[in-house]
Amino acid sequence: MSDTPVKIEIQGLKKSFGANHVLRGIDLTIPAGKSLVVIGGSGSGKSVLLKSVLGLVKPDRGSIKVDGCNIARHTAGDKKFVAAQTGMLFQGAALFDSLKVWENVAFRLLYGEGKKRAPSKEKAMDCLAQVGLAPEVGELRPPELSGGMKKRVSLARAIASDPQILFFDEPTTGLDPIMSDVINNLIVERVRAIGATAISITHDMASARKIADEVAMLYEGVIIWRGSPDALDNSGNPMVDQFVHGRADGPIQMQVRKFKRR
16 A cells, blocks of 8 residues: 555546536546556547546536545635646647747746746746756747647646646647657656646557556546556556557447448
8 A cells, every 4th residue: 555645536526518428437546746647539538537627627426636625616716726736738738829938938927826027937947948948949939939849838837836736638749759759758857856746638658658657548438447557558458458559440439420422
């Protein structure tokens, strides 16, 4: 039994949108300082799970405890509690084109915490350095950056407020294999450096293997397997095996609409 304290504990989490039952009873425990990667196909419920923990979606049933506090009630206080200790790397980077790079990194410090520009810029430049970007990049605007640089800036923004919890939404989407590995390495380094607890969702198995302490597979709204990255190739679960190796044939049947030629 590990002595590591639990940071996030999810029990019986359910969420439906009309007749669409997205989460059907999620149970997950994430120890402090550990990185959990959730894998699964499109429509499996990964994004709704992430949004629920972030406080963006109110669950229908179940609990989401952060440091023992149930934030699933979705009150203003709950959302503020979560926001105060989280950082997020969005799938599309989600940078503001009208702001300089350093202002994007310091956005929360400037507009969320009301800090002055000089110390906020200093912190932003330090975070950019941590993800391998030179000081002059801070004076550029997002349209002047490559896809890989935008991801680095988004990671710098995620760590700028020294969060206790980091969320990564498809962190390597749109990147070539080499840049994907660079981003994965940076994620591992920064998560360990600040001692954060991390939750990631991804389709990228190379990313999952690199950044996870544990991997959980979500299928039709429930966790069907959980284990170490090293166990992915010998999970004993045919659905996990099919997904990990990208096979069209198997128990997971994708809905494909066929068109007849005229």
